[in-house]
Amino acid sequence: MSVMxxxxxxxxxxxxxxxxxxxxxxxxxxxxxxxNVSLALREGETLGIVGESGCGKSTLARLAVGLQxxxxxxxxxxxxxxxxxxPDGRVQMVxxxxxxxxxxxxxxxxxxxxxxxxxxxxxxxxERTAESRRLLDQVGMxxxxxxxxPHALSGGQRQRVSIARALCPQPQVLVADEPVSALxxxxxxxxxxxxxxLSAERGIAIIFISHDMQVIRHLxxxxxxxxxxxxxxxxxxxxxxxxxxxxxTRGLIDAVPDVTRRGRRSRKALSGEIPDPFSTIEGxxxxxxxxxxxxxxxxxxxxxxxxxxxxxxxxxxxPDPR
Amino acid sequence: xxxxxxxxxLVAGVVLTPVLSPHDPFALDFASAVQPPxxxxxxxxxxxxxxxxxxxxxxxxxxxxxxLVCVFGPMMVGIGVGLVAGYYGGTxxxxxxxxxxxxxAFPFYVLVLAIVxxxxxxxSNLYIAFFLVNWIxxxxxxxxxxxxxxxxxxxxxARVLRFSDGRVMGRHILPNTVTPALVYSMSDVVLTVxxxxxxxxxxxxxxxxxxxxxxxxxxxxxxxxxxPWMTIFPGLAIAWVGVAFSLxxxxxxxxxxxxx
Ligand SMILES: Nc1ncnc2c1ncn2[C@@H]1O[C@H](COP(=O)(O)OP(=O)(O)O)[C@@H](O)[C@H]1O
Ligand SMILES: [Mg+2]
Numbered sequence: 001m002s003v004m005x006x007x008x009x010x011x012x013x014x015x016x017x018x019x020x021x022x023x024x025x026x027x028x029x030x031x032x033x034x035x036n037v038s039l040a041l042r043e044g045e046t047l048g049i050v051g052e053s054g055c056g057k058s059t060l061a062r063l064a065v066g067l068q069x070x071x072x073x074x075x076x077x078x079x080x081x082x083x084x085x086x087p088d089g090r091v092q093m094v095x096x097x098x099x100x101x102x103x104x105x106x107x108x109x110x111x112x113x114x115x116x117x118x119x120x121x122x123x124x125x126x127e128r129t130a131e132s133r134r135l136l137d138q139v140g141m142x143x144x145x146x147x148x149x150p151h152a153l154s155g156g157q158r159q160r161v162s163i164a165r166a167l168c169p170q171p172q173v174l175v176a177d178e179p180v181s182a183l184x185x186x187x188x189x190x191x192x193x194x195x196x197x198l199s200a201e202r203g204i205a206i207i208f209i210s211h212d213m214q215v216i217r218h219l220x221x222x223x224x225x226x227x228x229x230x231x232x233x234x235x236x237x238x239x240x241x242x243x244x245x246x247x248x249t250r251g252l253i254d255a256v257p258d259v260t261r262r263g264r265r266s267r268k269a270l271s272g273e274i275p276d277p278f279s280t281i282e283g284x285x286x287x288x289x290x291x292x293x294x295x296x297x298x299x300x301x302x303x304x305x306x307x308x309x310x311x312x313x314x315x316x317x318x319p320d321p322r
Numbered sequence: 323x324x325x326x327x328x329x330x331x332l333v334a335g336v337v338l339t340p341v342l343s344p345h346d347p348f349a350l351d352f353a354s355a356v357q358p359p360x361x362x363x364x365x366x367x368x369x370x371x372x373x374x375x376x377x378x379x380x381x382x383x384x385x386x387x388x389x390l391v392c393v394f395g396p397m398m399v400g401i402g403v404g405l406v407a408g409y410y411g412g413t414x415x416x417x418x419x420x421x422x423x424x425x426x427a428f429p430f431y432v433l434v435l436a437i438v439x440x441x442x443x444x445x446s447n448l449y450i451a452f453f454l455v456n457w458i459x460x461x462x463x464x465x466x467x468x469x470x471x472x473x474x475x476x477x478x479x480a481r482v483l484r485f486s487d488g489r490v491m492g493r494h495i496l497p498n499t500v501t502p503a504l505v506y507s508m509s510d511v512v513l514t515v516x517x518x519x520x521x522x523x524x525x526x527x528x529x530x531x532x533x534x535x536x537x538x539x540x541x542x543x544x545x546x547x548x549x550p551w552m553t554i555f556p557g558l559a560i561a562w563v564g565v566a567f568s569l570x571x572x573x574x575x576x577x578x579x580x581x582x
Contacts, residue, residue: 065482085482093482101475105497114493115483165479 002040003205004064004091004173009073010035011059033059035229036073038303041173044203046195048220048237050210050252052274056229057209058096061177064207065093077173089119089169096178098158102150108161109146112136115168135164139194156187163194174198175207180215192219213256217241225249228274228285231303235310245306245317247290284314292316325569328562332386336379345373347380347533356549366551368542374552377533378559384534385563388445389514392452397507399453400460401500405491407461408468419465422458430455430517438526448518448527459510460503467499501578508571512564519560535560 012030021028033056041047049057062068063075066085075082077091085091095101103111112132116123123131133143139160150158159179166174176195180188192215198204210216216223216237223240225233225248233246244250251270272289283298284290290297296315303313335342343364351371359366365374407418434451441447471477472495480490519536521527528534530541535556542552 062478067478067481085484087484089482089484091482093479095475095479097475101479103476103480103494103498106493114485114489118483118485162479165483169483 001043003043003078004041004207005076006037006039006060006064007074007076008036008038009060009063009070009075010037011056011063011068012071032229034063034070037226037229037231038073039224039231039234041205041207042222044199044205045221046199046206046208046219048208048210048216048223049226050213050216050223051226053211054274055226057211057226058177060226061093061175061207061209064173064175065091067093090171091173091175092166092169092171094159094162094166094174094176094179096181098155098162098182099150101162102158104150106149107146108136108148108150108153109133111161112146112165112168115165119169135168136161138167139164140190154187155183156191159183159191160194163191163198167198171204173205173207175209177209178211179208181210181212188215195219213252225252230285230313231311232286232313233311234303235308235312239308239310245310245312246286246314247292247317248286251289286314323569323573325566325571325573328566329570332382332559332562332566336382339376339379343373343375345376347372347376348531356545356552358549359551365555366549368549368552369545374538374555377538378535378555381533381535381538381556382559382563384445384528384532385515385518385560388448388452388518388528389511389563392449392456392514392518393507393510396453396456397460397503397510400457400462401464401496401503403457403461404464404466404503405468405495405499408465409472409487409491409495415465418461422461425455426458428455434521434526443526443529445528445532448521452514452517456510456514459506463503463506464499467502468495471495471498501575504578505571505575508567508574511567515560515563515567 010032011034012032014028014030017026017028035056037060039047049060051057059068063070066075066082069083077086082091102108109129109132112135113128116128116131116135120128120131129146132146136143136145141157141160141164145153145157145161150161153161163179179195180191183191195206195208196219199206208216208219220237222234222236224231225240225246227248233240233244233249235245240249241253244253248270255270270289275285275288282300284293284301287293287297299315301313301315303311305311306317345363349372351367353371354363354367355369355371357363357367357371363373363375365378367373368377403418403422407415430451433455434448437447437451437454441450477490477494480494485494515535518527519534519539522534522536523540525540528537530537538556539553542549542556545552
């Protein structure tokens with residue numbers, strides 16, 4: 001069963017027109033951040049979304065929690081269409097930047113207290129503090145952190161507090177938008193473990209966004225690869241890393257320095273520039289950088305299902321091992 | 323710090339005038355007219371023998387009351403308008419900003435003249451004039467700050483947590499946007515004290531025989547040569563308040579900066 005279904009969602013950002021554009025009567029250009037993405041998040045799974053910076057991951061995350069509304073398509077949570085953030089807070093989000101995801105003028109305790117007040121009306125005023133400390137404890141923070149202001153905490157600690165805040169409404173879906181990208185490697189591992197625990201112990205379905213293939217490999221059950229606003233491949237984690245179907249996925253995996261397979265490493269790191277997101281390429285949007293590109297790639301590409309349940313947006317891809 | 327001390331001195335002066343220099347600011351005493359500053363009349367006396375220290379201190383009540391009410395009243399309005407415009411955006415924002423543009427484009431002194439022309443010069447009409455105009459700056463400052471802060475992740479988090487709009491604006495946006503408005507308000511007090519004095523000077527504001535500072539200066543002009551203290555001390559009082567609030571504003575800007 002799917003807890004959340006994104007059905008062909010698109011999101012454009014109109015760009016302000018310059019004076020010259022107005023004089024020339026050019027139409028307002030729009031940046032297509034997310035185009036026609038369909039994803040179903042299964043109950044309790046961790047779905048990874050990976051792609052280079054600017055490919056629309058954060059926009060997709062905001063569409064999923066209802067912070068933005070799709071221009072086309074729809075987002076459904078628990079079988080109901082979402083028209084904004086879930087009224088009962090059952091879809092929560094953890095943000096990328098730990099430095100701006102907490103209010104700098106409220107103590108950690110005060111910020112958690114107000115979430116407790118909102119979601120645990122049965123908890124009396126007096127017991128709120130205890131409840132907030134329990135939330136802190138669940139993410140591995142000491143109780144005295146409640147008295148501190150965000151500026152007194154490290155990036156990793158702030159990210160833990162953000163997670164605690166998101167857990168209070170007992171969400172069924174947690175959207176994590178690059179929650180470890182801003183952290184040191186050692187801290188990254190701790191936060192990733194925390195997500196693993198949340199998934200294992202509470203069965204929260206997680207959309208985990210990252211541009212780091214290793215993090216994705218460590219954490220996710222299924223992986224969607226995004227390129228320029230589109231999903232170009234969707235497979236279970238093991239299959240994706242074992243036999244990537246899309247040349248872009250292969251490029252991402254090959255770009256990771258692999259210490260265990262040093263011998264047969266074939267490092268064909270991705271080369272070339274990402275086309276600018278205003279462009280309205282008809283065919284495969286990756287063809288400009290693709291080592292396998294040929295004339296037929298200028299046709300419209302569809303995300304087609306392949307044997308084994310995955311999907312790929314490349315007409316050349318075959319499920320055979322490479 | 324020093325600014326607060328200067329204000330404290332002024333307030334102490336006003337409160338303690340009956341003890342320090344027990345002269346009636348309105349009592350005429352032709353026997354002691356136009357006396358230079360002395361131990362009995364610290365700031366001297368005017369052409370009617372009224373004690374200038376007592377008059378300047380009595381005037382402080384007028385000027386500070388006018389300035390504070392005409393700054394902090396409109397400030398509340400402006401902050402509310404700015405928050406709502408910046409947070410909701412769209413049509414509400416365009417509507418509110420159109421109003422501010424219109425009021426902004428209207429020259430303040432022409433507005434005062436119009437109000438005084440219709441309603442006659444008086445202290446209460448000064449309030450009307452200032453309330454019509456003074457909120458604009460705050461609305462613009464707070465709207466701009468709200469646009470910036472409203473995009474930050476902790477506001478998005480608050481929206482995902484489904485806090486009420488009032489809570490998001492009041493608890494999360496306002497404390498992070500209000501500092502520049504508060505700092506601005508201090509210089510606004512300075513400008514408003516001067517505007518009050520200037521308008522009264524030109525007969526458009528507070529009416530004689532009130533010992534408002536601008537009026538004290540008008541009354542003294544004819545005696546500038548023989549009795550310069552009649553002009554100097556009210557002038558110094560205006561400058562004193564100006565410097566004090568400027569310093570307080572600087573101090574506020576330094577202490578209210580968020581840490582980290
Ligand atoms: N609010 C916005 N207004 C205009 N453009 C935006 C906005 N949000 C994102 N974009 C643009 O959409 C594209 C995708 O951005 P984003 O979703 O943040 O990508 P990612 O998170 O993968 O780096 C980028 O080109 C970005 O500049
Ligand atoms: Mg992003």
